[in-house]
Amino acid sequence: MGKIVAANWKMNLRRDAARALASSLAGQGRDLWLFPGFTLLETVRQATSGSSLKLGAQDVSPEVDGAFTGDISAEMLVDAGATMVLVGHSERRHSHGETSALLLRKLHRALAAGLAPLLCVGETLAQRQAGRAEKVVRDQLGLVKKLTPAAREQFCAVAYEPVWAIGTGQNATAAQAGAMHNLARAEMNTLGMGTVPLLYGGSVKPDNAGELLAVAGVDGLLVGGASLELESLQTIDDLAG
Numbered sequence: 001m002g003k004i005v006a007a008n009w010k011m012n013l014r015r016d017a018a019r020a021l022a023s024s025l026a027g028q029g030r031d032l033w034l035f036p037g038f039t040l041l042e043t044v045r046q047a048t049s050g051s052s053l054k055l056g057a058q059d060v061s062p063e064v065d066g067a068f069t070g071d072i073s074a075e076m077l078v079d080a081g082a083t084m085v086l087v088g089h090s091e092r093r094h095s096h097g098e099t100s101a102l103l104l105r106k107l108h109r110a111l112a113a114g115l116a117p118l119l120c121v122g123e124t125l126a127q128r129q130a131g132r133a134e135k136v137v138r139d140q141l142g143l144v145k146k147l148t149p150a151a152r153e154q155f156c157a158v159a160y161e162p163v164w165a166i167g168t169g170q171n172a173t174a175a176q177a178g179a180m181h182n183l184a185r186a187e188m189n190t191l192g193m194g195t196v197p198l199l200y201g202g203s204v205k206p207d208n209a210g211e212l213l214a215v216a217g218v219d220g221l222l223v224g225g226a227s228l229e230l231e232s233l234q235t236i237d238d239l240a241g
């Protein structure tokens, strides 16, 4: 079985471009996971309906439906056709100040609505330089201890994404990714998440995807910038088999 390729489109694309990209991928019978912006969910849902592509959202409100202007609830995401949601992406943790307490509430809401969370973890450059990378990742994974064992098995994946590698063009080396995947996998095994796939993310491109996919313990890739163009996404997906 091939490895997973998840496309995080972040705050990019318009409906026409999203439709074109999703339709091409669907037409080729690919089984990638797509995470478009909220306004593109319906467009991508239509373009991928009946295909083996899976649809996810990039964020979820920690609240149930109600007076929360600007928020999107887990139930709304399900209604829009999403089956997965990113939680804990570093751009939410760091640019939006999302704390682990908030992330836990988001996980609860997503799980209650039947969305499979994709939990992102990873250390900053300062944390790595201070020798704290492993502790940071272990602590971020440890958040799931507050969930039931059954809930932990409902995650679609965990992604190790070193913050210093995201959008910087500087991916982790195979050795760095391998070491952290070993640690994260061991931790996930003890947390009852032995069957949950562990992805690598951070400046994955067509020219480094093969090397990263070959790292033991890398079950797939979470791709940002390189997932916005059909050709590079196809190349990465071909490498993932």
Ligand code: PGA
Pocket (backbone or CB within 6 Å): 008, 161, 165, 166, 167, 168, 169, 201, 202, 203, 204, 222, 223, 224, 225, 226
């Ligand atoms: P990038 O983003 O591939 O553009 O570095 C990855 C991510 O943030 O998921």
